[in-house]
Amino acid sequence: MTAADIDETVRAAIHATWRVAQPRLIATLSRMLRDVPLAEELTQDALVAALEAWPGIGVPDNPGAWLMTTARRRALDHLRRGRMLADKHDMLARDMLQEQEAVPDFEAALDDDIGDELLRLIFTACHPILSREARAALALRMICGLTTSEIARAYLVPDATISQRIVRAKRTLSGSGLAYETPSGEALSERLASVLEVVYLIFNEGYVAARGDEWLRPQLCDEALRMGRVLAGLAPDEPEVHGLVALMDLNASRARARTDANGDPILLMDQDRTLWDWLQIRDGLRSLERATELGGQAGFYALQAAIAACHARAETAAATNWRRIAQLYGELAQLVRSPVIELNRAVAVGMALGPQAGLDVLDTIAGEPALASYHHLPAVRGDFLQKLGRLAEARQAFEAAAHLASNGRERALMQRRAAALDARKV
Secondary structure, eight states: OOHHHHHHHHHHHHHHHHHHHHHHHHHHHHHHHSOHHHHHHHHHHHHHHHHHHHHHHOOOSSHHHHHHHHHHHHHHHHHHHHOTTSHHHHHHHHHHHHHHHHOOOHHHHHHHTTSHHHHHHHHHHTOTTSOHHHHHHHIIIIISOOOHHHHHHHHTSOHHHHHHHHHHHHHHHHTTOOOOSOOOHHHHHHHHHHHHHHHHHHHHHHHSOSSBSOSOOHHHHHHHHHHHHHHHHHSTTOHHHHHHHHHHHHHHTTGGGSBOTTSOBOOGGGSOGGGSOHHHHHHHHHHHHHHHHTTOTTSHHHHHHHHHHHHHHOSSGGGOOHHHHHHHHHHHHHHSOOHHHHHHHHHHHHHHHOHHHHHHHHHTTTTOGGGTTOTHHHHHHHHHHHHTTOHHHHHHHHHHHHHHOOBHHHHHHHHHHHHHHHHTTO
C-alpha cells in the first residue's frame, strides 16, 4: 500500500467518524459550556487535530473517543486560558475535570451524550429569537451534521442563502445568553413546529442522502425516529408529533427493500413487499390513528403519513389506491404551497389517470425556479414520456436527471435508465 493509499484510508476514516461523532461532540461541549456556537468551534478544532495527527499516528482504535477526548481538552484549555473573569467558568472547568475523572471511558460518554442532549440542543437552536428559517438551518448544520449543500437541497434554495442564515443565527445565539434547555409548557409549544421540521429533514436526509456514494444513511433515520418518539412523550397531546412519528415509521418500514445487494436503489413499485417491516408498519398506523383521534388528520405530517399508509396497506404495487393518494396530495398542496408537493401529486395523478394526465400536471410546474436543479423533475418527466412511448425524449430527460443528481447511486440509476432506452435504438 502506498503513502497516498494510506492517506486516503485515513481521510475516509476521519470523514466517516466525523459524520457520526460531530453531533455528539457538540452536544457534550454545549452541555458543559452552555454556548452552542463555541461548542461547534471547538469541535471543529478537534477535527483539525485529527486531520493533522492521524496520518502520522494512524487511525485510533476508538476514533470517536479520540475526538471526544481532544474536544474536551480544547474546551478546558479555552476556559483556563481566558478564565472568562467569572466564577461560573471556574465552576464549569472544575465540573469538567471531575467528569473526566469520574468517566474515563470516553467511548461510553460519547454514546451517552446522544440521548436527550441532542434534542435539548435542537430546542435551544429553535428558540423564537431566531427566524423560522434560521432555526432549522442552524440545527441541521451544527447539531445534526448536515452540510450547507444538503440543507440547501432540502429547502430548494442556493447554498449561499443557507450559509447566510446560519452565520446570522450563530451571531444571534452567541450574544443572547439563551438557556440550554428542553422547555416545557407554552415555551415547548412555541418551538415544537421548528423542532418537528428539523427532525423531519434529518429523517429525509437519511432516507435519500443528498450527496455521496450511498443512497441511504440509516443512522440518521434511526436518530430521527428516536427523537420523534421522545417528542411524543414530551407532547403526547400534539397530533402533529404523532403524525410525524407515523410518517417516519411507515417510510422506514421499507428500508430492507429499498436497495439491492450492491446498495443500488430499488424504486417503490419494484420492491419486494415481503421485506417490509410489518411490525413497524403496525406502529406507524397506530401513531396515525392517534393523530386522527387528536383531530390532526389534516396536518402536514399526518397527511403525508396517510399517503405512506396507502402504500403500506397495498399488498401489491398494482393494488395501490393512487386516486386516494392524488386526493391526499391535493389536500397537502392546499395546506402548503410547494412545487415538490405538486411534483409528487403529478406522479400520483399519472398513476391514477394515466401518464398524459401526470405530464399535464408536471407542465404546470416545469418553470418553477426552485425546481431548476432538482433532478426528480426530469426523472419523473422521463418516466411519463417512456410510458407514452416518446422514448427519445425520455432518454434526454433521464440524462438531464443524471446530470443534476448529486447522489452517486441516483445518478447511476438515471444513467442506467437512459442507457436502457438507448439500447432500444430510439
